[in-house]
Amino acid sequence: MHWTRLQVAYGPRPAGSAASRALALRLQSALPKSHFESVPGGLRNIVLRVPGRDPNDIVVVGAHYDTKDIPGFVGANDGAAGTAMVLELARHLTPHTLHPTIVFVLFDGEESPAGTPDSQFEQKGLRGSKVAARALRDARAMILLDFVGLPRLRLPREESSDVGLWAQLRAAARRVGAGSTFPASIGPDILDDHTPFEDLGVPAVDLIDFDYPCFHKLCDDMSQVSQTSLDRVGETVSALLPRL
Numbered sequence: 001m002h003w004t005r006l007q008v009a010y011g012p013r014p015a016g017s018a019a020s021r022a023l024a025l026r027l028q029s030a031l032p033k034s035h036f037e038s039v040p041g042g043l044r045n046i047v048l049r050v051p052g053r054d055p056n057d058i059v060v061v062g063a064h065y066d067t068k069d070i071p072g073f074v075g076a077n078d079g080a081a082g083t084a085m086v087l088e089l090a091r092h093l094t095p096h097t098l099h100p101t102i103v104f105v106l107f108d109g110e111e112s113p114a115g116t117p118d119s120q121f122e123q124k125g126l127r128g129s130k131v132a133a134r135a136l137r138d139a140r141a142m143i144l145l146d147f148v149g150l151p152r153l154r155l156p157r158e159e160s161s162d163v164g165l166w167a168q169l170r171a172a173a174r175r176v177g178a179g180s181t182f183p184a185s186i187g188p189d190i191l192d193d194h195t196p197f198e199d200l201g202v203p204a205v206d207l208i209d210f211d212y213p214c215f216h217k218l219c220d221d222m223s224q225v226s227q228t229s230l231d232r233v234g235e236t237v238s239a240l241l242p243r244l
Contacts, residue, residue, distance in 0.1 A: 001227050003030075003084035004149065007065070008076050008222055014069035015043050015109040015127070027065065027083070027106060031090055034104075037131060043108040045128045050093050050102045057100040058139040059244055060202075061086055061237065063146065064110030064128065064193055068216050077224040078215065079110075081149030082207075085234050098242055100140065105132045107193050122191050133196035141165055141244060142204035144194040148233045149225035150209050155182050155233070158210075159189035162203035169205060172240035178232035187211075207233060 006026070007013070013020040027046055028034050034048035063082030067075035083106055090104040109127030116124045157166045173182045187210060194204035214220040
């Protein structure tokens with residue numbers, strides 16, 4: 001919750017803006033061994049590699065830190081909550097305690113530029129994840145944390161998400177008492193930061209509750225973020241990683 005509030009306090013953070021670049025410096029400083037990865041248009045992903053026992057067995061965990069370019073839009077759930085969760089997972093994972101090497105990525109430029117028609121989102125958006133996917137095309141799995149902060153959160157399997165990886169995620173949720181957050185149902189197929197990885201053959205899952213009324217609206221503020229939801233998803237992913 002602290003990191004979610006901190007991001008929201010920067011106000012709107014569209015990719016390439018002064019607020020977004022200032023936030024990137026703050027996030028990168030919280031991950032001392034991370035580095036910036038260049039993204040076309042002067043944008044920057046933030047990447048942290050936490051070595052496991054096998055340096056060649058890669059699992060990617062990511063979220064986007066930019067917000068939709070809408071005046072006054074602060075993206076508490078749509079951007080900040082997932083970024084906060086990735087940050088905390090990255091900060092508390094001890095190197096060499098897991099078999100795979102975990103690469104945490106905070107994507108810049110997930111949202112398409114202002115004025116871009118929805119029909120061109122796949123071409124104009126997902127800028128940071130397209131770069132990261134090419135660099136990590138040999139990854140064994142990819143986990144995307146997107147809309148994960150909503151009160152009364154329910155995360156059905158996004159339709160394109162890998163069935164086997166999703167089953168492992170649901171099993172982890174049951175182990176930590178969060179099974180009801182991951183119902184045995186299927187949600188819509190969504191273009192998101194996992195899509196460039198899927199396009200390159202990397203099994204991926206997208207954790208997204210796409211059924212909420214504040215999508216790209218000014219009401220996506222801290223009222224849309226629940227500490228309980230963040231805890232349930234964070235504990236689930238934390239329990240999943242050792243079993244991968």
